[in-house]
Amino acid sequence: MKMARASEQDLECAQQVASFLESLIKGYLPDCITEDEDEIEWFRLDDHDQCKRVLEKLIEVAQQGSMFRVTFGMEVLLDPRNELLDPAADTLEIHPALAQLLNNTAMTP
Known part of the structure; x- marks a missing residue:
């Protein structure tokens, strides 16, 4: 959205x-x-x-x-459908799927 x-x-x-x-x-x-x-x-x-x-x-x-x-x-x-923020966190944390993508991108030379 x-x-x-x-x-x-x-x-x-x-x-x-x-x-x-x-x-x-x-x-x-x-x-x-x-x-x-x-x-x-x-x-x-x-x-x-x-x-x-x-x-x-x-x-x-x-x-x-x-x-x-x-x-x-x-x-x-x-909104959990947007996968921007972690819906399980009590604080404003990046969504685990997005964090994984960023992590994978950082590892790629």
């Missing part, structure tokens, strides 16, 4: 969205929303005005790139 490659801008967008969501999960507002960067502002799900600010900023951040290209691109890389 072929897929458009994620750009640097797409990757930066994905990192920013992930960082943004991580902050919310930990219970505080991301730095890009707080008025005083030196003080933590806690995220309150029952505060409708705060939730509106969070959603508006999250949309703004996500519009700066393609999250889909990043996530779907990773899905394509991980």
Whole structure:
């Protein structure tokens, strides 16, 4: 399967969205929303005005790139049918079939 490659801008967008969501999960507002960067502002799900600010900023951040290209691109890389990465490894390792081909090529004079 072929897929458009994620750009640097797409990757930066994905990192920013992930960082943004991580902050919310930990219970505080991301730095890009707080008025005083030196003080933590806690995220309150029952505060409708705060939730509106969070959603508006999250949309703004996500519009700066393609999250889909990043996530779907990773899905394509991980697809065992493509034989790019080792499906048995917990880390990003080259597929054993591809490693064998590279090894055989390296041995050929």
